[in-house]
Amino acid sequence: MRETFTWGHSALAATFAAGPDDGVLRLVRLGPPGDTPPSKGTPPSETAPSEGTPVVEVLALGYGSEWSGQRGIETVLGGRLRYRGHRARVDDGWHRLTLDLHDPGSGLTAEVRLSSPDGLPVLRSEVRLTNEGTGPLVVQAVPHLVLGGLPSPDALDVHWARNEWLAECRWAAVPLRDRIVDLSREAHGNASRVALVLSSVGSWPTDGHLPMGALTERATGRAWLWQVESPVGWRWEAGERGDGTYVALGGPTDAEHQWRERLEPGASFTTVPAALALAARGGFDTAMAHLTAYRRAIRRPHPDHTALPIVFNDYMNTLMGDPTTERLLPLIDAAARAGAEYFCVDAGWYDDTDGWWDSVGAWQPSTRRFPGGLQLVLDRVRSLGMVPGLWLEPEVVGVRSPVAAELPDDAFFQRDGVRLTENGRHHLDLRHPAARRHLDATIDRIVGGWGVGYLKLDYNISIAPGTDWDPERGHAAPGAGLLGHARAHRQWLAAVLDRHPALVIENCASGGLRMDGSSLALTQLQSTSDQQDPLRYPPIAAAAPTAVPPEQGAVWAYPQPGFTDDEIRFALAGALLGRVHLSGHLDRMTPAQLDLVRDALAVYRRVRPDLPSAVPFWPLGLPGWTDAWVALGLRTGDGRTYVALWRRGGEQPERTLPLPHLAGHALRVEHLHPAESAAETTWAADRAELTVALPRTPSALLLRLTATDDEGGRPNTLEQAAS
Numbered sequence: 001m002r003e004t005f006t007w008g009h010s011a012l013a014a015t016f017a018a019g020p021d022d023g024v025l026r027l028v029r030l031g032p033p034g035d036t037p038p039s040k041g042t043p044p045s046e047t048a049p050s051e052g053t054p055v056v057e058v059l060a061l062g063y064g065s066e067w068s069g070q071r072g073i074e075t076v077l078g079g080r081l082r083y084r085g086h087r088a089r090v091d092d093g094w095h096r097l098t099l100d101l102h103d104p105g106s107g108l109t110a111e112v113r114l115s116s117p118d119g120l121p122v123l124r125s126e127v128r129l130t131n132e133g134t135g136p137l138v139v140q141a142v143p144h145l146v147l148g149g150l151p152s153p154d155a156l157d158v159h160w161a162r163n164e165w166l167a168e169c170r171w172a173a174v175p176l177r178d179r180i181v182d183l184s185r186e187a188h189g190n191a192s193r194v195a196l197v198l199s200s201v202g203s204w205p206t207d208g209h210l211p212m213g214a215l216t217e218r219a220t221g222r223a224w225l226w227q228v229e230s231p232v233g234w235r236w237e238a239g240e241r242g243d244g245t246y247v248a249l250g251g252p253t254d255a256e257h258q259w260r261e262r263l264e265p266g267a268s269f270t271t272v273p274a275a276l277a278l279a280a281r282g283g284f285d286t287a288m289a290h291l292t293a294y295r296r297a298i299r300r301p302h303p304d305h306t307a308l309p310i311v312f313n314d315y316m317n318t319l320m321g322d323p324t325t326e327r328l329l330p331l332i333d334a335a336a337r338a339g340a341e342y343f344c345v346d347a348g349w350y351d352d353t354d355g356w357w358d359s360v361g362a363w364q365p366s367t368r369r370f371p372g373g374l375q376l377v378l379d380r381v382r383s384l385g386m387v388p389g390l391w392l393e394p395e396v397v398g399v400r401s402p403v404a405a406e407l408p409d410d411a412f413f414q415r416d417g418v419r420l421t422e423n424g425r426h427h428l429d430l431r432h433p434a435a436r437r438h439l440d441a442t443i444d445r446i447v448g449g450w451g452v453g454y455l456k457l458d459y460n461i462s463i464a465p466g467t468d469w470d471p472e473r474g475h476a477a478p479g480a481g482l483l484g485h486a487r488a489h490r491q492w493l494a495a496v497l498d499r500h501p502a503l504v505i506e507n508c509a510s511g512g513l514r515m516d517g518s519s520l521a522l523t524q525l526q527s528t529s530d531q532q533d534p535l536r537y538p539p540i541a542a543a544a545p546t547a548v549p550p551e552q553g554a555v556w557a558y559p560q561p562g563f564t565d566d567e568i569r570f571a572l573a574g575a576l577l578g579r580v581h582l583s584g585h586l587d588r589m590t591p592a593q594l595d596l597v598r599d600a601l602a603v604y605r606r607v608r609p610d611l612p613s614a615v616p617f618w619p620l621g622l623p624g625w626t627d628a629w630v631a632l633g634l635r636t637g638d639g640r641t642y643v644a645l646w647r648r649g650g651e652q653p654e655r656t657l658p659l660p661h662l663a664g665h666a667l668r669v670e671h672l673h674p675a676e677s678a679a680e681t682t683w684a685a686d687r688a689e690l691t692v693a694l695p696r697t698p699s700a701l702l703l704r705l706t707a708t709d710d711e712g713g714r715p716n717t718l719e720q721a722a723s
Helices: 283-298 315-319 325-338 374-383 433-449 478-499 538-546 565-573 591-613 718-722
Strands: 003-009 012-018 025-031 082-091 094-103 108-117 122-131 137-141 145-150 156-164 167-175 195-199 212-217 223-228 235-241 244-250 261-263 268-270 274-279 311-313 342-345 387-392 396-398 425-427 454-457 504-507 525-527 553-557 579-582 615-617 629-635 640-647 654-658 667-673 680-684 689-693 699-707
Touching: 003 082, 003 094, 003 108, 012 082, 012 094, 012 122, 025 145, 025 274, 108 283, 122 261, 122 283, 145 223, 145 274, 167 538, 212 235, 212 244, 212 283, 223 235, 223 244, 223 283, 244 274, 261 268, 274 283, 283 538, 283 615, 311 325, 315 325, 325 342, 325 374, 325 591, 342 454, 374 387, 387 433, 433 454, 433 478, 478 504, 538 553, 538 629, 538 640, 565 591, 565 640, 565 667, 565 699, 579 591, 591 640, 591 667, 591 699, 629 654, 640 654, 667 680, 689 699
Parallel strands: 311 342, 311 579, 342 387, 387 454, 454 504, 504 525, 525 553, 553 579
Antiparallel strands: 003 012, 012 025, 082 094, 094 108, 108 122, 122 268, 122 274, 137 261, 145 244, 156 167, 156 212, 195 235, 212 223, 223 274, 235 244, 396 425, 615 629, 629 640, 640 699, 654 689, 667 699, 680 689
């Protein structure tokens, strides 16, 4: 007899069924309660109990796959794990379900741990494997979340994001059928081997692509949007089975990342989580609103998430890693006059030479750069009412640093007994107590002793595939060593914040190359890019909320004294719907130019109370890298809408933005930045279209839109608005 059960809450319902013949558990329906099944393909609720995708797949040495190929599903163990029971509970606003599965032949037990925030259509999943057998079991891959029974590839578009140094968050979308060829299963009698696979390489988890993707159904606006919350290697795939489209989220794996986990009898391993946001209508934007709310729900609480102080950083297009007392003091004074609340001294403060790259690691202030001592600089910052900050790259030690000789080899990444060197640096392994003691002493000296309240933690090398030395077990697969270090790094960061709860940490990796869900859940700010060209930053700034909530996304604003007034306003505009990372030679500006900076920061202080609860949308669609017009919108829960618009070129001086959630309403349209410009706006309530004219290039405009009437039944939920 088929055993079924349903779990969920007001915004999410999941139905599971164990096949009457094989006992394999399958997720046969997932969506809002009472939701209409997909319009095309085989509805998940109608999937045959012995044909759907098992809720767990496990690839292990000696077992392999049932159908060879590059797909991560159809594994032998996945088809042998039998349903033994489940447990459900609710705590702290989260609904939690544990599925218990077991394979008597191998002794493998799998616990699928599902959770969902109350009222949000977001499902989080992780898998814990335990070897209850009598011999070792070597696991090569285990997806964290497998979902089948989605509509046919013919009905879906697939979305993914390239993410490269200086060119982050570049989304694209194509029909899924363009990537999943139709093979005529009826003619061959076999399932497809085809899958669209994306994965990462190395220790920068967002180098190449964001660990995200989405499927949207064109006819209905349904959407499935996911993120793999791995601080290292990850993989996702979308493919076709007899019951429609499937998605499998996982990583690291043996094939892509040289990850393997040897489970001795009684040993366990838990995957990193993956999350899936659902939208019954409204497509990508609505699903992203839900994922944004979920990201806020899983992150570590911190006052910075609502305070959103303005940070001045001396690096970008300014001192560029060459700070001295003489250069810093005028900048500090000018930053305070402009309205900055934090002042961060970036790279170079610890080195007495002009080539600090391969000497980092001791983290003691340079005496040549600061003849009166670094404390003099930090005291000047405090005396002007700002919080001092410093740049640090904690996980690396330069080959010329004395720390490279002081710490044992086991405290560093190794391969085949050789300490790894990458771009003039060694990589610390934070599973080793000596490495942790070194960094704990560093942080406690800088924060507790010097009074630094802000740390920009950078990470400028990528180690692929990792270290094969395990401090506890000896040798291990390199990908397993890398994951072990990454988890130890998170534990170390959490302990730092426990000891110094007021400390604000910015997560950076050559800009946005470590922009993963695991890091976002722990640190307060996330660097979005190192892009130095203000004309190329708008598509990054506009798309950054796909990867990071607006109040965490640090966007550079680097006006210069050589800019025109329009260029100064343009350079500042990109940060006003995120976290302002102010830079530039403010100390060389005229009073009138500095007034432009002050005006923009005054606007930001008016806007920032809305950012911690606002959700993003894209009235012109997600931006293309060379688009002449770029737009980002934010919607608040109490009816305000913000729109940032950039014009970088093109012959058309005006653009029309569809805003369907404001249809039928009279609007008050406020030009927040710049308050006085040649921009013109026209609102057509019947068509829900806002036309904006920006006659000059480059130019930018920040608008606040507020409905001035209560007629027409203003939508009170995001999905009502999207429909």
